[in-house]
Amino acid sequence: MKKIKILMVLLSMALTASAQKGTTYNLWANGAPNTNGVATDTAKVTVYLPDKKKATGRAVVICPGGGYGFLAIDHEGHDWAPFFNSQGIAVVVLKYRMPHGNPTIPMSDAKEALHMVRRNAKKWHVDPKQVGIMGFSAGGHLASIISTLTTGEDAPNFQILMYPVITMQPDHTHRGSHDNFLGTDHSKRQLKRLEQQYSSELQVTRVTPRAFVALSDDDDLVMPTNGVSFYTECLRHDVPASLYVYPGGGHGWGYRESFEHHYEMVFNLKGWLQSF
Numbered sequence: 001m002k003k004i005k006i007l008m009v010l011l012s013m014a015l016t017a018s019a020q021k022g023t024t025y026n027l028w029a030n031g032a033p034n035t036n037g038v039a040t041d042t043a044k045v046t047v048y049l050p051d052k053k054k055a056t057g058r059a060v061v062i063c064p065g066g067g068y069g070f071l072a073i074d075h076e077g078h079d080w081a082p083f084f085n086s087q088g089i090a091v092v093v094l095k096y097r098m099p100h101g102n103p104t105i106p107m108s109d110a111k112e113a114l115h116m117v118r119r120n121a122k123k124w125h126v127d128p129k130q131v132g133i134m135g136f137s138a139g140g141h142l143a144s145i146i147s148t149l150t151t152g153e154d155a156p157n158f159q160i161l162m163y164p165v166i167t168m169q170p171d172h173t174h175r176g177s178h179d180n181f182l183g184t185d186h187s188k189r190q191l192k193r194l195e196q197q198y199s200s201e202l203q204v205t206r207v208t209p210r211a212f213v214a215l216s217d218d219d220d221l222v223m224p225t226n227g228v229s230f231y232t233e234c235l236r237h238d239v240p241a242s243l244y245v246y247p248g249g250g251h252g253w254g255y256r257e258s259f260e261h262h263y264e265m266v267f268n269l270k271g272w273l274q275s276f
Helices: 002-018 078-085 104-119 138-149 175-182 188-197 225-236 262-273
Strands: 023-026 044-048 059-063 090-095 131-136 158-162 210-216 241-246
Touching: 044 078, 059 104, 059 138, 078 090, 090 104, 104 131, 104 138, 131 138, 138 158, 138 175, 175 188, 210 225, 210 262, 225 241, 241 262
Parallel strands: 059 090, 059 131, 131 158, 158 210, 210 241
Antiparallel strands: 023 044, 044 090
16 A cells, blocks of 8 residues: 555656646637627636657647636646646646626637637647547536537547536536526526537537546536436447546545545546547
């Protein structure tokens, strides 16, 4: 046990040492779209590039969680940069705008972040066909919606979903994410249509990008059925997918080493990334 702990500490130190300093940019140079006259926060991205000699051409846009009301942008965003950079993967942490009942606001930010990576592909040593998206909790919903409802240059090439909110269906959704994303000022008919449109498990097709899904079986904030149902639909549509259910840890662990299955989780993810 002592040797394992020492190895874990050494791994953590190695990842930290390999991290590059991030550079932050405003996402929208000429004014953000889809505001409908409503004041919103400013969308930004922080870019972490691996050493040029290590760059594999792969990049990942990270969408932190927070119930579409705030962003847990450190342990579900910036803290992941050393892990990915050590594997030659560029990281773009997205500070997306809150929806305030308008789904197109965070969706347009996520799409633009993917576009930004591809526009800067040569400069950042990225292959435009190896750009993925990662999301946690409500950010996992955003990542999965972008992965299922977009095509072409808007679409990511792979997705990583950590304890994701997937469905907007009332019986299994996370109510805070549901209300913040869709809004509450709808007729029953309108709301039902929106709930179906933005339930990711209902939007999976045979062209949905491959997925890594991870969660804890004792998550009492976002029902584990969210991630499981998405994985099941991927299988049903012949989309390559992997599901990891950890026996404990609850919700919101992100990159925190206090998560009891942290090292198992990062090794699982590393192995998955190396599988394609």
